[in-house]
Amino acid sequence: MPIDTPPRAMPALYARRPDFRRRWSRLPARILILVILLVLTACFVLPFYWLLITSVKPMDELFVFPPIWVPHHFAWDNFSNALGFFPFWQYLFNTVEICVGTVAGTLISNSLIAYGLSRIDWPGRNLVFILLLSTLLLPSQVTLIPLFIMFAHIGWVDTYLPLVVPAFFGNAFFMFLLRQFFLSIPAELGDAVRVDGGSEWTIFTRIILPLSIPALATVALFAFINSWNDFLGPLVYLQTESKYTLAIGLSTFLGQYGSQWSWLMAASALVFIPIVVLFFFTQRTFIQGITLTGSKG
Amino acid sequence: MALPMDRAHARMPWGRLSRSGRRNLRNGLLFTAPGIIGLFWFYAYPVLASLFYSFTSYDGLHTLSWVGLRNYSDLARDGLFWQSLFNTAYYVVLSVPLTVLFAFGLALLLNRKDIWGLALFRTIFFIPSIVPLISSTLLWLWLFNPQYGLINTVLSYVGINGPGWLNDPAWAKPALVIMGLWSVGGWMVIFLAGLQNVPVELHEAAELDGASPLGRLLHITVPFMSPYFFFSAISNLIFGFQYFLQAFVMTQGGPAESTTFYSLYLYQNAFQYYRMGYASAMGWILFLLVAACTFVLFKSSARHVYYGGQ
Numbered sequence A: 001m002p003i004d005t006p007p008r009a010m011p012a013l014y015a016r017r018p019d020f021r022r023r024w025s026r027l028p029a030r031i032l033i034l035v036i037l038l039v040l041t042a043c044f045v046l047p048f049y050w051l052l053i054t055s056v057k058p059m060d061e062l063f064v065f066p067p068i069w070v071p072h073h074f075a076w077d078n079f080s081n082a083l084g085f086f087p088f089w090q091y092l093f094n095t096v097e098i099c100v101g102t103v104a105g106t107l108i109s110n111s112l113i114a115y116g117l118s119r120i121d122w123p124g125r126n127l128v129f130i131l132l133l134s135t136l137l138l139p140s141q142v143t144l145i146p147l148f149i150m151f152a153h154i155g156w157v158d159t160y161l162p163l164v165v166p167a168f169f170g171n172a173f174f175m176f177l178l179r180q181f182f183l184s185i186p187a188e189l190g191d192a193v194r195v196d197g198g199s200e201w202t203i204f205t206r207i208i209l210p211l212s213i214p215a216l217a218t219v220a221l222f223a224f225i226n227s228w229n230d231f232l233g234p235l236v237y238l239q240t241e242s243k244y245t246l247a248i249g250l251s252t253f254l255g256q257y258g259s260q261w262s263w264l265m266a267a268s269a270l271v272f273i274p275i276v277v278l279f280f281f282t283q284r285t286f287i288q289g290i291t292l293t294g295s296k297g
Numbered sequence B: 001m002a003l004p005m006d007r008a009h010a011r012m013p014w015g016r017l018s019r020s021g022r023r024n025l026r027n028g029l030l031f032t033a034p035g036i037i038g039l040f041w042f043y044a045y046p047v048l049a050s051l052f053y054s055f056t057s058y059d060g061l062h063t064l065s066w067v068g069l070r071n072y073s074d075l076a077r078d079g080l081f082w083q084s085l086f087n088t089a090y091y092v093v094l095s096v097p098l099t100v101l102f103a104f105g106l107a108l109l110l111n112r113k114d115i116w117g118l119a120l121f122r123t124i125f126f127i128p129s130i131v132p133l134i135s136s137t138l139l140w141l142w143l144f145n146p147q148y149g150l151i152n153t154v155l156s157y158v159g160i161n162g163p164g165w166l167n168d169p170a171w172a173k174p175a176l177v178i179m180g181l182w183s184v185g186g187w188m189v190i191f192l193a194g195l196q197n198v199p200v201e202l203h204e205a206a207e208l209d210g211a212s213p214l215g216r217l218l219h220i221t222v223p224f225m226s227p228y229f230f231f232s233a234i235s236n237l238i239f240g241f242q243y244f245l246q247a248f249v250m251t252q253g254g255p256a257e258s259t260t261f262y263s264l265y266l267y268q269n270a271f272q273y274y275r276m277g278y279a280s281a282m283g284w285i286l287f288l289l290v291a292a293c294t295f296v297l298f299k300s301s302a303r304h305v306y307y308g309g310q
Helices: A005-025 A027-056 A077-084 A088-118 A125-137 A140-153 A161-169 A172-183 A187-195 A200-211 A213-229 A232-237 A246-256 A261-281 A283-295 B002-009 B019-053 B070-077 B079-110 B118-130 B133-143 B150-157 B172-181 B185-195 B200-208 B213-241 B245-250 B262-272 B276-304
Strands: B056-058 B064-066
Touching: A027 A077, A027 A261, A027 B079, A027 B118, A027 B133, A027 B150, A077 A088, A077 A261, A088 A125, A088 A161, A088 A172, A088 A200, A088 A213, A088 A246, A088 B019, A125 A172, A125 B019, A125 B276, A140 A161, A140 A232, A140 B019, A140 B262, A140 B276, A161 A213, A161 A232, A161 B019, A172 A213, A187 A200, A200 A213, A200 B019, A213 A246, A213 A261, A213 A283, A232 A246, A246 A261, A246 B133, A246 B245, A261 A283, A261 B118, A261 B133, A283 B185, B019 B056, B019 B276, B056 B276, B070 B079, B070 B276, B079 B118, B079 B172, B079 B185, B079 B213, B079 B262, B118 B185, B133 B150, B133 B172, B133 B245, B172 B245, B185 B213, B200 B213, B213 B276, B245 B262, B262 B276
Parallel strands: none
Antiparallel strands: B056 B064
16 A cells, blocks of 8 residues: 555646646636626626616706715605605506416416326327417517407406416416426326326326426416516506506606606616515526526527 | 227227327317417417408407508508618617627626636626516616716716717617617526536547637537527527517607617507507518528528537
């Protein structure tokens, strides 16, 4: 053992040296990258900083040049003013109502469809899958007008039904995401239930759904955010002001108080802060969902 | 035991399916029923109805009359239609490559283990992409303010007299592209995931053979990432054709119609002028344009996209 050690240690030493040298020769590159990252960080963060200081600036500090980077006075009442001129709580409630309906519909319909397209072998399965997937390529503007006319004729315009009901009839993106997940669950788990005489429904509710909670959480999160951010749908279908969502309310707020930038920024902050808070609580689900979406693109 | 088995595999009157095959067909149809109904209700019917409406003059409620191809011939003579097509093409041609390259560049910067604070940088670059579009649109409207906005303020510090951005027909579209680049974080995360699939051994082998970092990027990383480029290019192309909210809220198509994008003009025709037939014709032209672009991209992807990774 002691005799053996030097020859063995030598190559190890040689192997380490280039690595050591490489690390130091790369130091300028690392510093350069760090500098680039810091400049980019400034570009990404400054808009947020600008929004936040604008939202607490008193009016007389807003339109001055050069601009004030740290407000001398904090006008916290900008927030209460924004809330006063814009029925924030009403719109928040409306938005949440639509979001909850949409999330429920998305979860129910897409888990059923994804099950039928991944765990049951039947003729025509691939055709249905490809047809559903191809709807991703169809711009929503193509179907918007006939759908509006149809919803107008059945009296659904100015209700939340056109925004919520379609979620109960599948969505290519979420169907695809859940199908990928269901395919990764071993088939034997279902076969065991079939041998015992259990139905597909039993397999679906007792085995597949409990095992898919992470994927379902991702779908719920994305559906919630899509619905929260939806603009064209509420813009086209909602007419009564008291039924507006936050997104539409905010855009009409701009029309009415276009130069009150402090209030506008305060209101914008109120609309995006819930989503950012949600992000910090669900970061893992978020990143996983995006990665899952891209991984089989 | 033999008898039921035989029965199960016997050919049935309808179709050529065994008993279990029929059961599977029935269950498959039942489980996917929401999707099949949705396909007819929210896709097949509206696409065909849209084609029908495109041959009519219709205000959406009362007077529907067949006008044949007149909507299409009117569109061909409508200067604003061509302007909106040009604006959209301009936006797509500028924003799709920039979005893909910028997101890929961010992912490359973050795809290393020797930099401190990676998770923090990743979060910072990602956050803007989850800000509701309406909030970020209002924010950027203020940032682009020529006198008091952040952007011209910062430019003035380095001695540049910033343009009028959204008030200037020449700068309005580039301004919207810049705003879009702020929220590429989602694509960055997708590219970061893709970069994990690029084999490290190939890079190590090439480095031993003396390949430069740029050479390795172009000949190893880029080919492995090509499916991701393709996916993001197609998605951004389709999003680009649908570009609406930002123009609707920030500029209403101005100044001098420089931001009247296709979808905005379609919306104005349908829901401000109630020319549903005319807007439907625009919808169908959009449909054909997107289909054609997607087809060309898919065709060229056979030559340029490498599906050799895991």
